Amino acid sequence: RGAFDADFSAVGCGQLRITRQVCNRDVAIQGAPPKDMLSLILPIESNALGVYQGVRLQEHEGIILSPATDGYLISPHSLWVSSMSISRTQLESALWNYNRCELSAIIPTSSTFAFPPQMIRKLNDSIIALLSTGITKVGTLEMEDHMLQTIAKGLCGQLGKAVERDRVKYVRQARDYIEDRLGDAVRLSEVAACAGVSSRTLTLAFREVLGVTPVEYIRNRRLNRARQLLLSSVH
Numbered sequence: 001r002g003a004f005d006a007d008f009s010a011v012g013c014g015q016l017r018i019t020r021q022v023c024n025r026d027v028a029i030q031g032a033p034p035k036d037m038l039s040l041i042l043p044i045e046s047n048a049l050g051v052y053q054g055v056r057l058q059e060h061e062g063i064i065l066s067p068a069t070d071g072y073l074i075s076p077h078s079l080w081v082s083s084m085s086i087s088r089t090q091l092e093s094a095l096w097n098y099n100r101c102e103l104s105a106i107i108p109t110s111s112t113f114a115f116p117p118q119m120i121r122k123l124n125d126s127i128i129a130l131l132s133t134g135i136t137k138v139g140t141l142e143m144e145d146h147m148l149q150t151i152a153k154g155l156c157g158q159l160g161k162a163v164e165r166d167r168v169k170y171v172r173q174a175r176d177y178i179e180d181r182l183g184d185a186v187r188l189s190e191v192a193a194c195a196g197v198s199s200r201t202l203t204l205a206f207r208e209v210l211g212v213t214p215v216e217y218i219r220n221r222r223l224n225r226a227r228q229l230l231l232s233s234v235h
Contacts, residue, residue, distance in 0.1 A: 011130045014144030017085040018127055028211050029073045038091060039065040040084045042120060050075045053168050054208035060120055074211045082127050098152040119154040167205035170195040174202060178218055182225050188214055
């Protein structure tokens with residue numbers, strides 16, 4: 001509700017793809033990295049760091065997403081979020097060169113990591129420099145190497161404790177059920193039964209993971225679908 005305003009920037013650095021964004025409204029962000037890519041997400045420059053997979057993020061905590069793994073981030077207004085898409089091969093090489101670390105041992109699926117504060121600052125400074133100044137091709141390659149080394153240092157020695165929470169699984173099953181039936185009358189009890197939980201448990205799961213109730217989610221998805229159909233009919 002009300003006016004929506006956002007600042008979004010994107011830049012390439014060698015094989016890295018980097019974005020930086022902020023919104024004046026609370027937003028729910030969902031996505032998964034492309035095949036053979038990983039995503040590093042760093043919520044920064046705010047007192048409120050948002051909620052990831054239903055759990056509130058702590059200071060200096062970042063997110064690592066593996067390929068084909070859905071992530072759900074509730075981002076509060078005025079929160080600057082930097083994200084970086086990294087080739088799996090690149091990160092594996094950086095980890096191995098730094099400390100003979102295996103990526104599979106650090107990031108089994110989707111994890112949060114309490115990165116050292118200096119790592120957050122270094123990456124943020126590098127991202128700002130890339131977005132605000134022109135860097136030569138040689139400088140870009142040096143910056144890419146510097147950022148990969150910084151990430152490797154922050155990750156080595158840490159073991160990802162990414163046990164998928166049941167509430168995330170419930171929400172994923174319910175969303176799949178809803179998406180297949182957007183044109184039909186859908187009862188909350190039916191959606192909950194599909195996920196194998198009670199209506200109350202499913203509502204709590206939706207609130208914690210997506211920040212809305214199942215009923216609100218269904219209404220929003222139907223409105224979005226109707227808008228898409230109207231736009232496609234105009235063209």
